Amino acid sequence: xxxxxxxxxxxxxxxxxxxxxxxxxxxxxxxxxxxxxxxxxxxxxxxxxxxxxxxxxxxxxxxxxxxxxxxxxxxxxxxxxxxxxxxxxxxxxxxxxxxxxxxxxxxxxxxxxxxxxxxxxxxxxxxxxxxxxxxxxxxxxxxxxxxxxxxxxxxxxxxxxxxxxxxxxxxxxxxxxxxxxxxxxxxxxxxxxxxxxxxxxxxxxxxxxxxxxxxxxxxxxxxxxxxxxxxxxxxxxxxxxxxxxxxxxxxxxxxxxxxxxxxxxxxxxxxxxxxxxxxxxxxxxxxxxxxxxxxxxxxxxxxxxxxxxxxxxxxxxxxxxxxxxxxxxxxxxxxxxxxxxxxxxxxxxxxxxxxxxxxxxxxxxxxxxxxxxxxxxxxxxxxxxx
Numbered sequence: 001x002x003x004x005x006x007x008x009x010x011x012x013x014x015x016x017x018x019x020x021x022x023x024x025x026x027x028x029x030x031x032x033x034x035x036x037x038x039x040x041x042x043x044x045x046x047x048x049x050x051x052x053x054x055x056x057x058x059x060x061x062x063x064x065x066x067x068x069x070x071x072x073x074x075x076x077x078x079x080x081x082x083x084x085x086x087x088x089x090x091x092x093x094x095x096x097x098x099x100x101x102x103x104x105x106x107x108x109x110x111x112x113x114x115x116x117x118x119x120x121x122x123x124x125x126x127x128x129x130x131x132x133x134x135x136x137x138x139x140x141x142x143x144x145x146x147x148x149x150x151x152x153x154x155x156x157x158x159x160x161x162x163x164x165x166x167x168x169x170x171x172x173x174x175x176x177x178x179x180x181x182x183x184x185x186x187x188x189x190x191x192x193x194x195x196x197x198x199x200x201x202x203x204x205x206x207x208x209x210x211x212x213x214x215x216x217x218x219x220x221x222x223x224x225x226x227x228x229x230x231x232x233x234x235x236x237x238x239x240x241x242x243x244x245x246x247x248x249x250x251x252x253x254x255x256x257x258x259x260x261x262x263x264x265x266x267x268x269x270x271x272x273x274x275x276x277x278x279x280x281x282x283x284x285x286x287x288x289x290x291x292x293x294x295x296x297x298x299x300x301x302x303x304x305x306x307x308x309x310x311x312x313x314x315x316x317x318x319x320x321x322x323x324x325x326x327x328x329x330x331x332x333x334x335x336x337x338x339x340x341x342x343x344x345x346x347x348x349x350x351x352x353x354x355x356x357x358x359x360x361x362x363x364x365x366x367x368x369x370x371x372x373x374x375x376x377x378x379x380x381x382x383x384x385x386x
Contacts, residue, residue: 006365007063007081011088014056018092018102025100033097033104043107053111054118060085061119062126066142069127078120085116133203140316141202143366147312148199148213151192153305155217158298160225171222174230184270185232186239191266193240195313197247198259198320210244226298256317263317264335267310271339272346281344284351307355311336315362325363332359 027033044050064085068078089112096104126145134141153159174180193214200206214237221227243262247255311332318328337356343349 004067005367007060007067009361009364010059010063011085014060015088015092017056019095019099021101022099023101024098027097030097034094037093037097037104037106042105043110045105045107050107050111053108054115057085057089057112057115058119058122061116061121062123063119064116065120065123065127069124082116082120086113089113089116133209135202135204138202140319140366143312143316143362144199144202146365147309147316148196150305150309150312151196152217154192154302154309156220156224156227157302157305158226161223162225163223167225168222171228174228175234179231181235182230182232184273185230186236187266188270189233189236190240190243191262192309193237194243194247195259195263195310196240197244198252198256198313198317200244200248201252201320206248207245210248211241214241252320256321260314260317260321263310263314268339272342276347277345278347282347282349282351284341284344284353286353307358311355311358312362315359315366319366325366329359329363333357 064078064081067081068074071077086109089109093104093106093108096102127142130141130145193210196210196213197206200210203209218229218234218237221229221233247259314332315328318332319325333356336359337353340351340353340355344351
């Protein structure tokens with residue numbers, strides 16, 4: 001159960017996202033609805049719909065790799081989980097017949113399968129890469145890599161490449177032609193890059209990789225749709241690198257309390273800005289992901305990656321300090337819940353209970369990879385200061 005926990009969690013989240021908002025209704029003719037589903041497949045709908053269905057099942061493939069690699073009869077178990085995942089995709093489409101706001105289509109099952117295959121390949125490739133780069137015996141390496149991926153999603157989503165020269169020039173205007181300094185953007189970049197150092201201690205050559213990842217994220221922006229390079233981002237990256245390299249030099253075990261304090265102070269301030277509270281509270285969304293499924297999906301997904309990164313790196317740093325896994329998880333969840341409740345008094349902010357659930361997801365993921373067992377992931381101050 002420990003290794004399959006993350007896989008079951010992903011399956012639950014996929015099911016939730018597929019059937020939300022759960023406004024069920026019996027179709028006028030069930031037989032006709034099912035006939036339409038199975039008899040007239042339109043394999044291509046739209047780019048956004050296809051991309052969404054592919055991305056939905058990529059985590060399933062990765063979770064299958066995590067759940068099966070290294071266990072007896074791994075190939076057999078992987079095949080079983082693949083079949084069950086495809087069956088889940090089909091069952092979700094049948095269930096969508098009873099959700100009027102959803103459009104059931106067999107094409108979605110096909111693209112879910114493509115996403116599942118991509119996830120399997122990504123999971124295997126990531127595992128092989130981690131075996132080459134990770135310090136032997138560090139059980140937090142896989143989760144550190146996942147948190148790093150969330151950081152990339154936060155900073156660069158939607159990863160749509162472009163080679164348009166006009167876009168290249170426009171993306172550099174906030175840096176070269178119309179420089180403006182935004183303190184919050186600067187702080188966000190500086191803190192996030194500094195926190196990356198807590199993930200790099202799982203890897204060989206942590207300083208080199210930290211500099212490389214940060215530089216690559218800046219260099220990629222002019223070639224990605226919707227991304228710009230500003231003075232605030234570049235200055236924040238430079239300051240964050242200085243803080244991160246300093247943390248690696250002083251030894252991560254000594255730097256961790258400072259990094260945890262920095263992360264929590266920044267996230268608290270960012271969550272409560274501009275500190276102008278109303279007299280009466282707004283509404284609180286108790287349904288998971290309710291507010292994140294409205295509005296711009298690209299912006300919401302980028303913000304979701306940001307929350308996943310912050311909560312993930314805090315969970316990992318807690319393990320580095322040998323804190324009780326369940327105790328630290330509860331502390332983080334309570335802190336985030338209080339921030340969400342406070343946001344109800346901020347005009348223009350949406351309070352969502354989802355954020356407070358992230359520490360529990362990371363706790364389950366850490367246990368699934370063995371990093372949460374006994375609360376110990378190996379990383380000495382010596383390896384951190386290389």
